[in-house]
Amino acid sequence: MAGGRFIPVVVGVGDIKNKSSKVEDAIEPLQLMLQATSVAIKDTGLSLSTAKKLQSSIDSVSVVNTWTWSYDDLPGLLSEKLGITPSHKVLSIHAGSSPAKLFDEAARRISLGESKVAVVTGGEALASLGACAAAGKLPPPGWTKTSESGRALSLSDITGQGRRNLGTTHSVGLPIHVYPLYENAFRAHRNQTLQENDKESARLYANFAKVAEQNPLAWNYGQLAATEETIQTVSKKNRMICYPYPLLMNAFNNVNLAGTCLLTSTEYARELGIPENRWIYPLGGAGTDDSEYFWERPNFYSSPALSRSLDAGLEISGLTKDDIDIFDFYSCFPIIPKLACHHLGLSITNPPKPITLLGGLTSFGGAGNNYSMHAITEMVRKLRKGPALHGLILANGGVVTHQHVICLSSKPRNHHSPYPAKNPLPALTTDWQVPPIEAQAHGEAIIETYTVEFHRDGSPLRGYIVGRLKENGHRFLANHADQNTLLQLSSGVKEQIGRAGWVRTAEDGRNLFTFDDKGGKL
Structure with missing residues (x-):
């Protein structure tokens, strides 16, 4: 004792x-x-x-x-x-x-x-x-x-995506969406290029794959570990899920x-x-x-x-x-x-x-x-x-x-000494500043972070933008407003974080972000 x-x-x-x-x-x-x-x-x-x-x-x-x-x-x-x-x-x-x-x-x-x-x-x-x-x-x-007839759980059961909120209004909030939002923001915060970031992620996961290759309990045990090049290269077998993560950077x-x-x-x-x-x-x-x-x-x-x-x-x-x-x-x-x-x-x-x-x-x-x-x-x-x-x-x-x-x-x-008698941390972190959230945003804006979800055929499906209004710094969620904006977001050749554009609220309640100058139409 x-x-x-x-x-x-x-x-x-x-x-x-x-x-x-x-x-x-x-x-x-x-x-x-x-x-x-x-x-x-x-x-x-x-x-x-x-x-x-x-x-x-x-x-x-x-x-x-x-x-x-x-x-x-x-x-x-x-x-x-x-x-x-x-x-x-x-x-x-x-x-x-x-x-x-x-x-x-x-x-x-x-x-x-x-x-x-x-x-x-x-x-x-x-x-x-x-x-x-x-x-x-x-x-x-x-x-x-x-x-419950032994039903299997859906992803919405697990993630709570069945509840209506600002995220579900914009079809965003699943793990495949949110982790890329963080990856893109972390990349920009460290002033990495898109290419440097992709290479870093691929090298990290290639190192991890080598560990799994030697672990008899790993699901991939007995298979050759995926290489850095394979993990980084987008292909039919390694299609892009949500930028910047292709399939081999997603949980299996x-x-x-x-x-x-x-x-x-x-x-x-x-x-x-x-x-x-x-x-x-x-x-x-x-x-x-x-x-x-x-x-x-x-x-x-x-x-x-x-x-x-x-x-x-x-x-x-x-x-x-x-x-x-x-x-x-x-x-x-x-x-x-x-x-x-x-x-x-x-x-x-x-x-x-x-x-x-x-x-x-x-x-x-x-x-x-x-x-x-x-x-x-x-x-x-x-x-x-x-x-x-x-x-x-x-x-x-x-x-x-x-x-x-x-x-x-x-x-x-x-x-x-005895094992700690309690968890030293509170259940929830609350002692930090969060910008005010604009459920319905309108005006000039800056991209704080973003990702793009892709179809199975490799074409971009939908853009997800976390932005800030220039006028007051308030945060908003948005989807892409037009095909040109979606293509720019999904291009993978230019940093999108910090870019300026415009946001408006559509009739269905979604905020839509565009790089095209709509002038008075906003």
């Missing part, structure tokens, strides 16, 4: 990958999580009888919400299958930050004596679901039926993956006889959110939530960035590891220490909300092997919205 409190440790981790795309091999998320939990229990190194005692002692079940399938009570179903009646059961929100947040909270409960053994798990079977849908086998044979979510972490106290681990060389110590965690609505952010070249989560996660763990031997930065799109590297002063394309253990959501596989669970399990394995002592995981969710950082170590906290 430390300071009258228990010391939490990770004693078992497990991962499952079901690579088959056959309908008869489709395994639902619930079963994948159970398999991963079984692997985690076995990973403790205990005998069969003692492992059963450990399993019966599980009193906390935390589950990362799954994109694949809608369950009535997923934590309850898992508990029933495990033969336990935990006093604590929780299902996360839909956010990629959830694995780190649930892990942090589980470690805290163990420290406070509120839990003896905790399971943190999550899983997806989107590849199997897609195969079953293509074969007309929905619901898939044998999958759990629920009050059609995977069947599950992961589980098993935590207890050093006291109970010692009582059970779990070897100390299996123990990895959670040191601390911190997380906060930026505004749910991306247009209510202070700017688009930084994230207060991301920066503060990194700083607070390190501080509360008693570490500095120089103490960290291994990082794993969430990487649904290149912008998140870029923002993390930039804040910590690390090179983006040639960092002195690893910044991914998995290889990113393009090459490892998106795993829905659960990607960072696999980062935790892999971090545990790396720290057990040494020589690395300390690791940091940044988990990101939403549209640069939810952030949570955790630090792990092969050694206890400094001076054996």
